[in-house]
Amino acid sequence: MAKKGMKYPSSISSNPFGGFDPFTTVNYAGDPEVEDRVVTEVASYGRQLGWLMEIIIALAKQQAVPMETLKRLEQASEKIEAVKRSVHRSALDEAQALLDRLERDQPEAYQKLLAERQQATQSSPKR
Secondary structure (H helix, E strand, O other): OOOOOOOOOOOOEEOOOOOEEOOOOOOOOOOHHHHHHHHHHHOOHHHHHHHHHHHHHHHHOOOOOOHHHHHHHHHHHHHHHHHHHHHHHHHHHHHHHHHHHHHHHOHHHHHHHHHHHHHHHHHOOOO
């Protein structure tokens, strides 16, 4: 098992010669960092899908929902939300650090960027 925080290939798939192919890239619908952390820290897509299928099949057969599976799915959901909050917070921290660096190293470019952002904000429709 790799250490937490290590970067993994974005997908693992078979290649024409068989075995592991670390060079294949899959474009996920969501945020690639969130997707990577979810499958490496929470549960694989197969495991998540398995939990959902087990619950759906029980419901379709009008049987009791397997409570242990439901508990696992709820725990995974909570962990996934925590990953999303963490990634979004770190993106904000990263943006702040980059803005600080721009202000320090290129003050004219920083002022121009602020003016452009302010103008874009004022001209965009209110939400």
